[in-house]
Amino acid sequence: MKKQKVSDAVIHRLPRYYRYLDDLFNKGVVRISSHSLGDKMDITASQIRQDLSCFGEFGQQGYGYNVAELRAEIGHILGIDKNQKVIIIGAGHLGHALMQNFDFAAVGFHLDSAFDLSPDLIGTEINGVKVRHPSELEGYFAEHHPTVAVLTVPQHVAQSIADHLVQLGIRGFWNFTNVEISVPEPVFTENVHFVDTLLTLSYRISHQGQ
Amino acid sequence: MKKQKVSDAVIHRLPRYYRYLDDLFNKGVVRISSHSLGDKMDITASQIRQDLSCFGEFGQQGYGYNVAELRAEIGHILGIDKNQKVIIIGAGHLGHALMQNFDFAAVGFHLDSAFDLSPDLIGTEINGVKVRHPSELEGYFAEHHPTVAVLTVPQHVAQSIADHLVQLGIRGFWNFTNVEISVPEPVFTENVHFVDTLLTLSYRISHQGQ
């Protein structure tokens, strides 16, 4: 096992490995070689072995990888078994949709509270998740210590809310607003920029065959 | 202007350039140099100039770039002025949220119809967008020729619906399901894999300081 900084390229491939291994696992597949996994994922076997070697030795010569084992290992690397606590900031349409559809538990996150200013929502439960007024944030942090905040607020308030959450001790933002928020050093941000992906698609369609 | 294949890395940066230039434009900034734009975006001036050189010469020595002009050029490269037609397949929570919140017009897309199986939704309008039964798809394509389909359906039906839309002549998928759909050659897919970004965040938090 090589011990050096894991590149962003590798990190961004990990969830995809997990997704494919989880699928194989659910289908009851027991073992897989780097070549056949590569064929499925449309990447080289070399890349898979090189990527995995950043984290350890999970295979066996002449056999390949045990699907259940490798799935668990990558899940562990991704922190799926850490049972992090997550809160949703902004229970509008998008926040609402995530509460209704997104399976936080499947990726090891526990969601039990959302925060919103709307009097109509405060005190209600959406799919088992209680909606609270932001003034309760401080008390909530003191008691539950959430590590990740889902930012589904209007973009003009994104930065100031982020600042507040950083102060309360949040460690990561899952940012759905269309602006990039700036956070101090030990805090991470992962952006879901809808516009960017749609524009990439627009580019590809517009330049078809070029 | 170099004439060669534009790399994926460059393509994926274009929407971000557009976002920053649009912001500067709205703030009334008239000109910007590659260095100051690079400072804002946290990338090198070299990279900006190298990236832009794939598409033409948009700057002026000693001056920099005219913000309005460069914004328009990149918008054009991205196909923002093509006024593509988009349809939403699946008007559940997420499809609903997109109809209510997402400004398709701002990126040059025209949305006027969604398709869903639910009898409660068919015939209604959501934020000015009419919901139709999938049986109307064929007629709708014949009349309007939409180029992009937003896939916000349950994942187990994603592939079969995609196949159907490909057959009708769709050219791109904005895929929000958690599965990768396979499409024939001239059709493009851009995935918004929520799970992947959340897992990346989970990884970073779990490996903090390593």
Next chain:
DNA sequence: TAGATTGTTAATCGATTAACAATC
């Protein structure tokens, strides 16, 4: 004119792929 900044070529750096000895 002098200073600033471009577009492009060359140098560097990093990521992907190929090759292969080790071994199940």
Next chain:
DNA sequence: TAGATTGTTAATCGATTAACAATC
């Protein structure tokens, strides 16, 4: 045992950065 497949080292390829002549 023979065949298969790993983990890792070396080779290649591509992307980023640096440098600089051209010129506004």
